[in-house]
Amino acid sequence: MAEFQTRYHEVRTTRSAGLSRGMASFAAVLLVTVVLGHRRGLVDTTAFFWVLGIVALLAAFALLLSGFAFSRLWKFGDRGGHDLTFGALLALVVLAPFGFVAYQIATLPMLRDISTDVDDPPALTAAASLRTSAMNRLEIPTAGERTLQTQSYPLVAGRRYDLSLDQVLQSVSAVLARQGWEIVVPPPAADKATGEVDIEAVARTFILALPSDVAIRMVDDGDSTFVDMRSASRYGRHDLGENAARITAFLAELDQEIANQAGTATTATPEQ
Structure with missing residues (x-):
């Protein structure tokens, strides 16, 4: 036993x-x-x-x-x-x-749609048509979300370059090519009479490859060009800081690209 x-x-x-x-x-x-x-x-x-x-x-x-x-x-x-x-x-x-x-x-703050211009974010027109019912809806950020982004991510700010729209577009295209993002709305080959160029792309996180829609807006402001950027997650209520990191990294690389191409680059923070 x-x-x-x-x-x-x-x-x-x-x-x-x-x-x-x-x-x-x-x-x-x-x-x-x-x-x-x-x-x-x-x-x-x-x-x-x-x-x-x-x-x-x-x-x-x-x-x-x-x-x-x-x-x-x-x-x-x-x-x-x-x-x-x-x-x-x-x-x-x-x-x-x-x-x-x-x-x-x-x-980290519970945000999923980050923009350098919280009052007038770059449009994600093509992204809206690509999103399914299982994905996040593209909505205008609430006043609370705008305040939360401003407080949490002060470095997420647009750029003003003392260069023509064509020169900035060339640098933006070079940075986009290195990022490897899927371009959904490419920049127009000609007809920039409106003084604005918009690009849309799909970016993915490094490890899990979770998609986010990205918009880049370039506006001719006379003697300079202003660049704004937006990144919005397709899934989840919380982006874990990924969108803000994507924007700041892209614009930092754009600063360097323009500095290499033109010799100088100046930046400015848009009015919030």
Whole structure:
């Protein structure tokens, strides 16, 4: 009877630790697979978010199972320490990105549409026709959202260059080519009589390839050209700071491009 109890005891312990390892391994493989599939366009974004939720649940359960197995090991001297340790560590690795996202949600403003001109954002005309019912609607930011953006992202500001519209357009096109964004509305080849050129593109995040619609507006202001930019996420109520980072990075690169081409570049903050 004692031998039977010992064998039964070992089987239960090995099963908890083994389940932890197997579940964590499956969560890790599923995470890598769905991320690669979404980046290659094989997984729909809505389904992608659901799978990410499943991955987080699997990793959390794996961590709980490893904790249960550890309690058995601590109290009764059961076996399975190697499996539960591997399962716990792998589960923590899988959960780390989710923890980082939770931190960003808690510390960054809940915005999804950022513009250098909060009062008159560049139009996303083509983007509106490309968005489905599952995506965020393109709406005029509320007064609260405009104030929140101004307070949270003071560096998101338009640029004024002491150059002609054609010269600025040439530099903007060069920066766009390096970004690798999908151009939806290219700049007109001619007929700039209105004194304004608008470009629309689709940009994607580096790792998850989540899409955002981008608009760039260049306005001829006589002896100078003013550049405004807008970036709006297609999915999610929170952009995790991605749109503001995209705009500031693009305009910083545009500053450098114009400095290299023309020798000088000046910037100005638009009236808010």
